Amino acid sequence: MESPSKRNKVKRxxxxxxxxxxxxxxxxxxxxxxxxxxxxxxxxxxxxxAYGREQDRIFxxxxxxxxxxxxxxxxxxxxxxxxxxDGIVLxxxxxxxxxxxxxxxxxxxxxxxxxxxxxxxxxxxxxxxLKGRWEASRKPNPKELxxxxxxxxxxxxxxxxxxxxxxxxxxxxxxxxxxxxxxxIHRQMLPPLPDPDLMPxxxxxxxxxxxxx
Amino acid sequence: MESPSKRNKVKRxxxxxxxxxxxxxxxxxxxxxxxxxxxxxxxxxxxxxAYGREQDRIFxxxxxxxxxxxxxxxxxxxxxxxxxxDGIVLxxxxxxxxxxxxxxxxxxxxxxxxxxxxxxxxxxxxxxxLKGRWEASRKPNPKELxxxxxxxxxxxxxxxxxxxxxxxxxxxxxxxxxxxxxxxIHRQMLPPLPDPDLMPxxxxxxxxxxxxx
Numbered sequence: 390m391e392s393p394s395k396r397n398k399v400k401r402x403x404x405x406x407x408x409x410x411x412x413x414x415x416x417x418x419x420x421x422x423x424x425x426x427x428x429x430x431x432x433x434x435x436x437x438x439a440y441g442r443e444q445d446r447i448f449x450x451x452x453x454x455x456x457x458x459x460x461x462x463x464x465x466x467x468x469x470x471x472x473x474x475d476g477i478v479l480x481x482x483x484x485x486x487x488x489x490x491x492x493x494x495x496x497x498x499x500x501x502x503x504x505x506x507x508x509x510x511x512x513x514x515x516x517x518x519l520k521g522r523w524e525a526s527r528k529p530n531p532k533e534l535x536x537x538x539x540x541x542x543x544x545x546x547x548x549x550x551x552x553x554x555x556x557x558x559x560x561x562x563x564x565x566x567x568x569x570x571x572x573x574i575h576r577q578m579l580p581p582l583p584d585p586d587l588m589p590x591x592x593x594x595x596x597x598x599x600x601x602x
Numbered sequence: 603m604e605s606p607s608k609r610n611k612v613k614r615x616x617x618x619x620x621x622x623x624x625x626x627x628x629x630x631x632x633x634x635x636x637x638x639x640x641x642x643x644x645x646x647x648x649x650x651x652a653y654g655r656e657q658d659r660i661f662x663x664x665x666x667x668x669x670x671x672x673x674x675x676x677x678x679x680x681x682x683x684x685x686x687x688d689g690i691v692l693x694x695x696x697x698x699x700x701x702x703x704x705x706x707x708x709x710x711x712x713x714x715x716x717x718x719x720x721x722x723x724x725x726x727x728x729x730x731x732l733k734g735r736w737e738a739s740r741k742p743n744p745k746e747l748x749x750x751x752x753x754x755x756x757x758x759x760x761x762x763x764x765x766x767x768x769x770x771x772x773x774x775x776x777x778x779x780x781x782x783x784x785x786x787i788h789r790q791m792l793p794p795l796p797d798p799d800l801m802p803x804x805x806x807x808x809x810x811x812x813x814x815x
Contacts, residue, residue, distance in 0.1 A: 396645060421701065421787075422687055424637035426648035432609060433646050435639035435683040437705050470648040474635055477731060479794075479810070483724065483739040484746040486731065488634065492650050511696065518690060518699065519785075526696040527778055533697040555797040565740055568804045570796040572732075572813070574634075579786040581692075584768040591781045597692070600785070 441513035480556035497542030521596030629706035654727035693769035710755030734809030
């Protein structure tokens with residue numbers, strides 16, 4: 390996974406490309422939603438999905454009967470991309486406007502997780518969404534497990550692309566009287582909103598409180 | 603575009619599906635980054651890109667020599683997905699955990715924008731990023747215009763999928779002593795960070811101040 394191939398090589402602005410596991414996993418682990426791409430009859434589809442990661446395996450889940458799941462589990466090639474937008478980069482020239490971001494693109498071939506590993510895989514997806522929540526929740530029953538398919542794919546190739554910092558303008562443009570800089574973007578988690586049907590007296594558990602410490 | 607086909611029909615939780623232009627355009631217009639999917643030699647790729655929209659046309663841009671641009675401009679099918687994550691939905695059961703989100707998936711076939719329409723298309727992409735910024739910036743020169751390709755595709759089919767509101771648990775689970783609710787997620791724009799090389803005395807223009815009013 391560590392040296393770029395034709396498939397995963399970052400071609401534009403190659404100094405923004407990263408191929409080491411640590412960088413790629415940091416981007417993946419900070420996300421909630423992956424954009425999963427696959428092709429059916431020459432038609433590409435890109436679907437937002439929750440995911441989980443353990444070592445170099447990515448887990449996805451969905452309803453057993455869904456088109457997504459039935460297509461992916463045949464082992465067709467899949468590409469999942471996770472992007473964090475960190476800011477809008479305002480340069481003096483229209484041409485050099487950009488974004489600060491961290492993205493990871495991973496390639497593999499999905500297959501279905503066997504029944505005996507399904508619950509562990511769902512746990513991994515749950516931990517990606519909120520660490521500790523699985524333990525706090527009512528666990529899946531056999532009917533629910535049957536209605537859910539879990540797919541995994543090993544990351545065959547991957548790359549991360551990261552841009553940060555101020556704009557880069559052409560030398561002569563620095564003398565133009567145009568404000569330039571970055572509009573930072575931050576994903577903010579707001580205080581928990583209780584379910585209107587919540588049983589009286591319940592308060593958010595430690596896995597939720599930990600987000601606001 | 604208004605009645606679902608096999609390609610764009612929302613199959614899972616169909617009550618979350620929307621096919622009207624207004625809903626789809628609202629989701630597109632609120633975004634900064636689209637995940638663009640295309641297929642080369644059976645291999646799907648999903649690349650995060652800035653975009654713009656005018657009527658039912660989507661514009662993308664990139665370096666003229668990039669793989670992305672040279673592949674897409676041959677007119678291969680493209681799928682672009684824009685997703686806004688609005689919250690983590692914590693149900694009592696592990697099974698019913700979900701996310702609140704708004705996503706739009708659009709399908710088309712890209713072609714290159716002819717030279718005489720290029721600047722207008724770049725303006726539309728720029729306006730999507732920050733309305734009014736094009737006017738404030740140094741406009742592209744002929745060399746920059748040449749180095750940039752702009753693609754457009756008409757939205758042949760599209761769908762939006764939206765989930766909002768509290769968790770939905772199985773009836774009997776409402777009596778479990780498990781906190782349930784939503785962790786709202788908000789994309790926050792922080793105050794502008796000036797370029798360290800900014801000419802002294804410049805302040806953010808009205809197009810930037812408008813974001814914080």
